[in-house]
Amino acid sequence: MVQPLFKVKTIEEGLQLIRESLVFEEFLKNRHESVKIIQAGNRVLAEDIYSARNIPGFNRSTMDGYAVMAQDTFGASDGLPAYLNLVGEIRMSENPSLIIHPGETARIATGGMLPTGANAVVMLEYTEQVDGVMIEVNRSVAFWENVLKADEDLKKGELILTKGHVLRPQDIGVLAALGEEDLQVFQKPTVGVISTGDEVLPIHSQPNPGQIRDINTYALGAAIEQAGCIPEYIGIIPDDEGALEKVFSESVRDERIDILLISGGSSVGVRDYTLKILDKLTSPGTLVHGLALKPGKPTILALNQKKLIIGLPGHPVSAMMVFENVVKKLIYDYKGENQSPFQQKKINALLEHNLFSDPGREEYIRVRLEKRDNRIWAIPILGKSGTISSLVRADGYITIKLNQEGFYRGQKVTVTIF
Amino acid sequence: MVQPLFKVKTIEEGLQLIRESLVFEEFLKNRHESVKIIQAGNRVLAEDIYSARNIPGFNRSTMDGYAVMAQDTFGASDGLPAYLNLVGEIRMSENPSLIIHPGETARIATGGMLPTGANAVVMLEYTEQVDGVMIEVNRSVAFWENVLKADEDLKKGELILTKGHVLRPQDIGVLAALGEEDLQVFQKPTVGVISTGDEVLPIHSQPNPGQIRDINTYALGAAIEQAGCIPEYIGIIPDDEGALEKVFSESVRDERIDILLISGGSSVGVRDYTLKILDKLTSPGTLVHGLALKPGKPTILALNQKKLIIGLPGHPVSAMMVFENVVKKLIYDYKGENQSPFQQKKINALLEHNLFSDPGREEYIRVRLEKRDNRIWAIPILGKSGTISSLVRADGYITIKLNQEGFYRGQKVTVTIF
Numbered sequence: 071m072v073q074p075l076f077k078v079k080t081i082e083e084g085l086q087l088i089r090e091s092l093v094f095e096e097f098l099k100n101r102h103e104s105v106k107i108i109q110a111g112n113r114v115l116a117e118d119i120y121s122a123r124n125i126p127g128f129n130r131s132t133m134d135g136y137a138v139m140a141q142d143t144f145g146a147s148d149g150l151p152a153y154l155n156l157v158g159e160i161r162m163s164e165n166p167s168l169i170i171h172p173g174e175t176a177r178i179a180t181g182g183m184l185p186t187g188a189n190a191v192v193m194l195e196y197t198e199q200v201d202g203v204m205i206e207v208n209r210s211v212a213f214w215e216n217v218l219k220a221d222e223d224l225k226k227g228e229l230i231l232t233k234g235h236v237l238r239p240q241d242i243g244v245l246a247a248l249g250e251e252d253l254q255v256f257q258k259p260t261v262g263v264i265s266t267g268d269e270v271l272p273i274h275s276q277p278n279p280g281q282i283r284d285i286n287t288y289a290l291g292a293a294i295e296q297a298g299c300i301p302e303y304i305g306i307i308p309d310d311e312g313a314l315e316k317v318f319s320e321s322v323r324d325e326r327i328d329i330l331l332i333s334g335g336s337s338v339g340v341r342d343y344t345l346k347i348l349d350k351l352t353s354p355g356t357l358v359h360g361l362a363l364k365p366g367k368p369t370i371l372a373l374n375q376k377k378l379i380i381g382l383p384g385h386p387v388s389a390m391m392v393f394e395n396v397v398k399k400l401i402y403d404y405k406g407e408n409q410s411p412f413q414q415k416k417i418n419a420l421l422e423h424n425l426f427s428d429p430g431r432e433e434y435i436r437v438r439l440e441k442r443d444n445r446i447w448a449i450p451i452l453g454k455s456g457t458i459s460s461l462v463r464a465d466g467y468i469t470i471k472l473n474q475e476g477f478y479r480g481q482k483v484t485v486t487i488f
Numbered sequence: 489m490v491q492p493l494f495k496v497k498t499i500e501e502g503l504q505l506i507r508e509s510l511v512f513e514e515f516l517k518n519r520h521e522s523v524k525i526i527q528a529g530n531r532v533l534a535e536d537i538y539s540a541r542n543i544p545g546f547n548r549s550t551m552d553g554y555a556v557m558a559q560d561t562f563g564a565s566d567g568l569p570a571y572l573n574l575v576g577e578i579r580m581s582e583n584p585s586l587i588i589h590p591g592e593t594a595r596i597a598t599g600g601m602l603p604t605g606a607n608a609v610v611m612l613e614y615t616e617q618v619d620g621v622m623i624e625v626n627r628s629v630a631f632w633e634n635v636l637k638a639d640e641d642l643k644k645g646e647l648i649l650t651k652g653h654v655l656r657p658q659d660i661g662v663l664a665a666l667g668e669e670d671l672q673v674f675q676k677p678t679v680g681v682i683s684t685g686d687e688v689l690p691i692h693s694q695p696n697p698g699q700i701r702d703i704n705t706y707a708l709g710a711a712i713e714q715a716g717c718i719p720e721y722i723g724i725i726p727d728d729e730g731a732l733e734k735v736f737s738e739s740v741r742d743e744r745i746d747i748l749l750i751s752g753g754s755s756v757g758v759r760d761y762t763l764k765i766l767d768k769l770t771s772p773g774t775l776v777h778g779l780a781l782k783p784g785k786p787t788i789l790a791l792n793q794k795k796l797i798i799g800l801p802g803h804p805v806s807a808m809m810v811f812e813n814v815v816k817k818l819i820y821d822y823k824g825e826n827q828s829p830f831q832q833k834k835i836n837a838l839l840e841h842n843l844f845s846d847p848g849r850e851e852y853i854r855v856r857l858e859k860r861d862n863r864i865w866a867i868p869i870l871g872k873s874g875t876i877s878s879l880v881r882a883d884g885y886i887t888i889k890l891n892q893e894g895f896y897r898g899q900k901v902t903v904t905i906f
Contacts (some may be wrong), residue, residue, distance in 0.1 A: 123799050127697060163698050163699050240879035244880050247804075249692070279545060285662070288661050341597065466871070488656065
């Protein structure tokens with residue numbers, strides 16, 4: 071039966087209920103796949119990576135100059151230079167056969183391998199070549215100065231990247247250095263998208279008065295891709311219980327779909343069938359109906375075995391804000407992604423006018439950002455709430471948390487860029 | 489001829505020289521392509537988008553309730569309700585034929601179209617249905633309360649998104665509402681990548697002492713993709729003038745390549761051929777050799793007609809920092825992307841220890857971020873500069889600007905997440 075009223079939960083309580091019913095650690099065990107390093111950017115590591123070798127693997131010069139025994143340079147200065155015999159030049163990429171004895175030196179370039187006996191490099195600018203066999207050194211160097219020792223960058227066996235890490239370009243570079251051509255990553259979740267509503271038309275149709283083109287399929291699809299998942303576009307279903315049940319049932323059973331998003335019909339009105347149908351089709355079933363959010367209260371979280379089904383409000387603004395603040399967090403669970411507190415794009419700004427919110431729910435206020443006098447101002451988007459134009463006009467949003475009452479004009483606020 | 493010394497320029501001066509020699513506005517005129525909206529996420533708009541119609545296009549209820557003439561409710565309260573005749577129910581997606589006369593009302597759902605005569609909606613919770621034909625209203629509503637007027641969200645002809653805007657999920661949603669199934673975007677630039685160096689080996693090789701696997705091809709390739717471009721992997725070329733000239737020449741002439749990155753050989757050493765070869769192959773030629781950056785000083789910026797060629801330092805850390813702070817800005821020019829000051833991911837943190845820099849150059853200090861006592865600390869990565877491990881250990885970097893001398897322990901600094 072359709073519940074008559076929401077039993078509102080906080081986002082944290084909602085996420086907790088899902089995470090108690092579906093142990094993601096177990097779920098992720100069967101979600102590995104191998105990808106070539108060249109395709110691994112932005113993918114989520116499914117294994118810990120340890121260094122298979124020392125890096126650089128040899129004592130490497132970090133400067134152009136002369137390989138020396140540091141003790142030969144001690145006390146050297148412009149007034150009292152040290153004189154060393156030039157015994158050769160180190161060629162790049164080779165293991166030099168020459169040996170540096172006391173009083174000897176060899177020319178070396180950045181990246182070159184120190185010859186046996188040498189334990190430092192004097193930079194070119196602190197030397198002068200007297201003749202073909204004699205180098206004058208005007209500065210003393212410490213042991214291993216201008217040298218990266220064989221295991222100083224990465225030690226063999228050292229933990230470098232952990233399971234759940236999202237691979238950045240620089241990580242890919244270091245994995246290349248280690249020869250990791252194939253990487254174990256977690257599969258990308260596939261997220262199905264259903265739009266519901268008698269008034270919702272396909273993009274290529276001409277809406278009559280009372281009708282509107284489908285927004286959520288497109289906005290959610292792009293958001294799913296941006297979150298590193300694969301969108302599966304299922305279509306628009308009218309507010310007809312039989313039609314909805316047929317499509318929901320197919321999608322719930324479809325094994326390719328990991329997460330199912332259904333926009334519209336998630337509230338408690340007479341044409342809101344989503345909850346009723348999900349209660350029938352899913353097990354363990356509906357865990358949440360109603361979240362302490364504005365906009366976004368009529369949200370449904372349900373599970374059918376390992377599949378997550380989320381009923382989103384039909385209104386595009388609400389649907390997007392719930393995606394941002396609830397769906398994404400669960401998507402990261404499905405991706406196996408470690409959720410870093412530093413990964414959301416945020417900016418501090420001064421608030422242009424007072425904002426108040428009822429306590430007991432989290433509220434999202436869309437804002438424009440503007441630079442004036444070298445300060446960044448956050449300007450709440452005016453006009454009736456829930457206009458889709460507010461989505462394109464906003465650079466981000468301010469979150470008024472559960473226990474906050476609002477912010478004053480001129481106060482510093484954190485804006486999440488979206 | 490190879491110049492004996494760098495003629496160091498600031499990043500701003502370097503970008504300015506490129507932008508004076510290549511007028512991007514002209515360049516971008518021939519770079520349009522059409523994409524389906526479903527593939528348009530993260531693409532750069534090549535046209536201004538005006539609303540082709542009013543949205544919602546009809547007076548739409550934003551609540552479940554009753555459509556009324558506002559004036560019929562004036563003065564209504566719990567103690568003194570207004571009584572209205574129920575003349576029907578508005579069905580979703582239809583243009584209602586019924587008309588509201590004074591003293592009349594009709595049931596309406598969120599998203600429904602207001603019937604002629606009605607100019608407000610009373611929320612369901614402020615009403616009671618007395619019998620089949622009579623509704624009691626306990627609250628007065630203002631004109632157009634709980635109604636989104638036909639052109640209140642978007643007006644026909646209104647500018648919505650501008651050329652150069654990077655399409656976000658919410659933009660895609662609004663474009664769907666307008667029926668924009670095909671969008672004009674700028675082509676993705678193709679960025680060629682060449683690694684140079686005798687000591688650089690392919691990823692599948694076993695390095696001997698003195699050798700290292702190719703890092704830059706992979707790190708730069710992933711960074712190019714992340715920046716919304718197409719990487720073209722050209723390969724590793726040894727430090728041989730003839731071999732380098734042959735490959736550079738082919739790549740400079742290759743019309744598929746818009747930007748060419750060459751890592752290594754960009755400095756002033758005896759094996760640094762990049763500048764000499766580019767001077768020969770390109771026109772207008774080399775505009776910059778040496779940027780006031782650390783790391784990253786030995787950077788070359790050259791143009792051949794409309795093709796940008798960038799010589800990057802061979803050291804992976806330097807190459808990545810130059811990519812982040814110089815190459816990306818020029819890539820955005822090639823993409824036609826508006827460069828918003830709010831788009832980089834930044835975070836404020838407290839600095840864990842003093843940092844000093846020589847003035848006259850911009851310096852990038854890689855840092856880890858750590859949350860302690862609810863504050864975020866930025867911890868500079870210790871150890872010798874230029875280790876590749878510092879790239880994976882860092883969450884981001886602090887920029888010490890040209891005219892800054894550094895920061896003190898405990899000072900608030902801005903960390904760019906990367």
